[in-house]
Amino acid sequence: MPRRRIYNPLTELLAAALLVVLVLVVNRWEFSFAVLVLVVLPAVLLSGRIRQISLAILLVAGPLLLSSLLLHGLFYPEGRVILLDFGVARVTQEGLSFAAVMGLRMGVFTGVLLTVAMTLDIPDLLATMTHRRWNRKLVFILGSAVGILPHVALRARQITRAQQARGLVVGREPISRFRALLTVTTPLVIGLLVDASERNHMLQARGFSSSVPRTSYLPDTDTPRQRWARRGMAVAVGAFSVLWLGAGVLP
C-alpha cells in the first residue's frame, strides 16, 4: 500500500536528483553516511513499502558493494599501508577506505533513487509533464515504455512456455542457451513489431501528430508553490556547489 502522497512526483524526482548531486559535490563519507541515515532511512520507513524497497535496494546495491569491496580491498596497487599480503592480492588500508567511500556513495544513490522510483506515481508524473507542456513524444515514450515493460516480461514467459510445449529444452551449454534466447526473443519481437505497426495507425488516427498542446484527463496535482520550490531547490544546490567547489579549489 503506497503512502499518501504529499508532493508532486516531479518535485520528488528533482529532490532525489539534487541529493545525489550534493553527495557528489561534498564527497565526504561523513556526509554520505548522514544522508543515508537521516534521509534515506526515514524515507524508506515512511514509504509504506518497507519490505519491497529494502529488498530492491539489497538486490541492486548488494552485489555491487560486495564486488567493489573485493576488487578494491584485494587489488589496489597504489595502496601503501598493507594489512594482509596474499602475493598477487594485497589488502591495503587505502583500498579499503576507497571501497568504503565508493560503497557509501553507491548506497546513497541506490537508496535515494529507488525509494523515489518505487513510490513514484507514474500516471501522476505523466499527467504533470503533460500539464507542464513537456514534449508529447517524450511523454509517450516514457509512459509507453514503463507501461509495456510488464507486458513484455509476461509475454516472454508465455512464449517460453509455448516453445517448451513444442519441444524446447534449455541445456547448460552456452550454445543451447543462445538458441533458447533466440527462440524466445524472435516471436517476442515479431509480435511486438506487428502490434507496433497497428499502434502506429492508432496514434495517427487519434490525432497524435496534432500540434496543439496536449491536455490530460487526470487533474493537475502540481501547485505554483511547488513549481517555485523546485526552481528554488535547483538554484540553491547550484549555488552551494559553486561555493563549495570554489572553496575547495582555493587554498
Add this chain to the structure above:
Amino acid sequence: MIRLESESFAYDDGVPLLTGVSLAVQPGEYVVIAGASGSGKTTLARLLAGLVGADAGSTFRGSITLDGQAVRFRGLPTDPRIDPAAWSAAVAFVAQGAWAQLSMMSATVGEEIAFGPSNRGMAPERLRAAVDDVAAALKLTSLLDRDPRRLSGGQLQRTIIAAAVVQRPRILVLDEPFQGLDEGATADVAAALDALREGGTGVVVCEPMLPRSAPDMARVLALHDGHPVFDGLLVEARGAGLRRYGIGVAGDPPMPGTGAALGGSGDDAGYSGAPPGPTGFPSPGPERIAMTDVCFRHPEDRRTAGAPGDAPAPPGLSGVSLSVRAGEILAVRGANGSGKSTLLQHLNGLHRADSGTVVVGGVPILNQPTGTLATAVGYLFQDTDQQLFERTVLREVSYGPRAGGRPRVEALRRASDALETVGLGPAGEAHPYELGFVQRRLVALASIIATGPAVWALDEPTAGLDEPARTKLAALLALHARGGGAVVMATHDATFAEAVAHRTIWLEGGRIRPAPPAHGR
C-alpha cells in the same frame, strides 16, 4: 455516410483484389462484410478506414466518398494522402488484436478513452464529459478506473471501441470484433454496437461467418477471393448458399453427420448428453490419459500478472479425475475462467499437479522438462502467434520433429507431409506472419501433426476459424482419433463439440460437473 468504389487493390506484388466492389453505409445501418480467410474483407475494412496503404507499397484504384466529398485514387505516387486524424473523426476503425490499439501509456480506462481528444487538445472539463458520455453508452462507467491492461476480452474490446468513438464518428468499422470472446462478452459488445447505432452511427463488421444473431435489416456483403459474391439482407444471405464460398453460419455444426461418422455408428451415443466414461465410446482402446484426483493452485505471482484477455485470477483444479482412451475425442467445456486451460496444461507438463497423478501415454508426468513431453502431447495454444518464430512455414513446422530428435531430412519430409494434410502445401516457403490468422492456426496444427504425438490438447481450436478451416479441423480430429490418437479440446463452440467429440465434460470453478449447466443443450 460513406461510399467506397473499388476498381482494384493490390499488395505490392499480389494479384488485384476487390475488383468492382462497391459499398455504401448509411447512418444507423449495420453491415456485415463476410468472407473466409483471404477473401479481402480486412482490406476492404481498412480502405473504409482510410488506410489505403500507399506508404506500405499497396496500390489502390477507386474512390471513397465521405459526406459528399470524394477522394480519388489512381494507384499513382501523386495520389492524395488521407489525413488519418481528420478521417478518423468521421470514420472510426477498430482493427483485430485489441492489445495493439492500446496506447500502453494509460493507467486507467478513462485515460485510454480520453487519449484521442487529449491529443487534439480538448479542454479538461469537456474531456471528462465526453469520456463519461461514451462510457455510459457502452456500459463502461464502472470500469473507468480500472487498468486497461488487466481487463477481460469483452471489456477490453469495449474500451477500444469507446476510445475509437469518443470523437463521435458517423461510421464505425470493426475487423472481427467478436474473435475469441465467449457468449457473454459477445453479447456485451453487440449491445455496445446497438447503442452506438441507435445514436445514428453506421456500423460495419467483418466476420468470417454469417452471424447467428444480428440487428434487423442487417445487410451482408459477402466476399470470395477478393470478389463480391452476395450483397443483400442477412436473412436472404442465410439461404443464398454461401457455403460454397466458404462462408458458413456461425453456430452451425461443421459438417452434417461428422459426429456419427466418427464412431462408425449412427446413434447418439457419442454426443454430449452421454454420461462420462468410456461406455459411450464404441471401441475402447488403451488408455492414453489418466488424471487421478488432481489438485492444483496457481502460484501467487501468476495470479497478479495481468495476462492479456483473462483478467480474473485463473482458478486451480480440485479433485479432477479423467481418463481418455485411444480413439477418443473429449470436449472440455465451461465458462471463461472455469479452469479449462489449466486442465489442458497439466497434460503436457506446463502445469504440475500439487497432488494427484497425471499419466500420459503410460508415462507419469513428474519432474521431466516440459520440452521432453512434446513428442507425447501436442498442444495448440489459444494464441498461436506466441509460438511461431521461424522465417518460413516449412522450417516452422519442422521445428517440432527436429526438437524431438529426428534427423533434418526426415523432419522436413514430415513437415511438408503435415502441411499437405492441413491444406497448406503451397505455402511452405511463405513467412508464417504473412499468412492470415486462420492459416497461422493451421500452421500450428501442422507442427503438432509433424511432431506426431498420440495425444492432442487443443485450447479453443475453432476460435476465429472460417467455415473451410473449421470443417478441415473436424476431419483432422476424426482422422487422428481413428488412427489411435486421443484428443482433448477446451472449447466454447457447442455445435463443434457436439458434432466432433465423443464425450463432453463440464468444468466449473476447477471441478468436474457431471451434467451441463441448465442453459446447455
Add this chain to the structure above:
Amino acid sequence: MSSPLTLAPGHSSERPRRMLLVLGGALILATYLFLVTVQPTEIAGGVGSTASLVSLFGFLGGGALLVGGILPMLTTSSLVVMPLGIALNIAIGQIAGSLGMQIYLDAIGTVLVAVLAGPAAGAATGALSNAIWGLFNPFALPFAAGAALIGLLAGLAAKHGAFRRVYLAPVAGLVVGAIGGLVAAPVAVFMFGAAGTFGTNAIIAVFRSMGDKLLVAATKQGLLSDSLDKIVVFVIVALIVYALPQRAVRQFPFARTYRVLGNRSGRRAPQPTSGIGTPAA
C-alpha cells in the same frame, strides 16, 4: 485541390534541432576528453568530486540535449517502436545482470530500433532507456550518453550495410563495442569506482593485479566486455531481423530506403503496371 480529409503534398516531419544535436555531441566529447586527459588526481586522494560531477552532468546533460534535438524529427512509426526497444533493453539487461554474466546484453532493443528506424531513433532509445532503467537501477543512469552513442553507431552501421550480410554484423559489433567501452569506462570509474557485476570486476581485478591504474584497467575491461557484448548483441539482432516478416520491416522508411537488410528489406513498391492510366506529362 486540397480537402480537409487529405494532407497537403510534400508534407514532411519537422527538421531536427541541429543546434541541440551539435551542443549535445560537443558536450559529451568535451566531457570525455576532460576525463581522460586532465585525469583528475584520480587515485591518490580518492576520487575528485569534480570528476564525478563532470561525468554526471556532461554525459547526462549531453544525452538530454541529444534527445531534445532528435525528438522533433521522429515519425510515429519510429515512435511506436522506441518503447519496445526500451522495454527489451531493460527486460533482457536485468536478466543478464542478475545472472552475473561478463556481458550486459542491455542493448538488444537499442540496436534493434537503430537497425529498423535509423541512427537518430537508436540514439534516443539508448539514452532514454538508460534514463528509465535508472529508476529501477540507478547504476544505469550515467551510462545514458554511452548508450546513445551505441544506438547512433548501430544505426550508421546499418545504414552502410552492416546488416546486409550475417558475417558483417559481428564486425560492426566489435567496432561499436570498442568505442562504447572507451566511453563507458570513465563513467564507471568516476561515478562508482568501477563497480560492476562480479564478472566484469573479476576482469578489472586481473588488470589491477598487474599494476594498472583503475581508469586504465576499467578501460581495458570495457574494451573487452563491451566488444564481446556488442558482438553477441549485433548477431542476435541480425538473426532476429532476418526472421522478421517483410510486412514488419516494410513499415520503417529507414529500413526500406537504405535497404538495411539487403534483399530482405521489403521490396520497393513496383510501379503501377497500367499503361492506360499514365497521366499526361
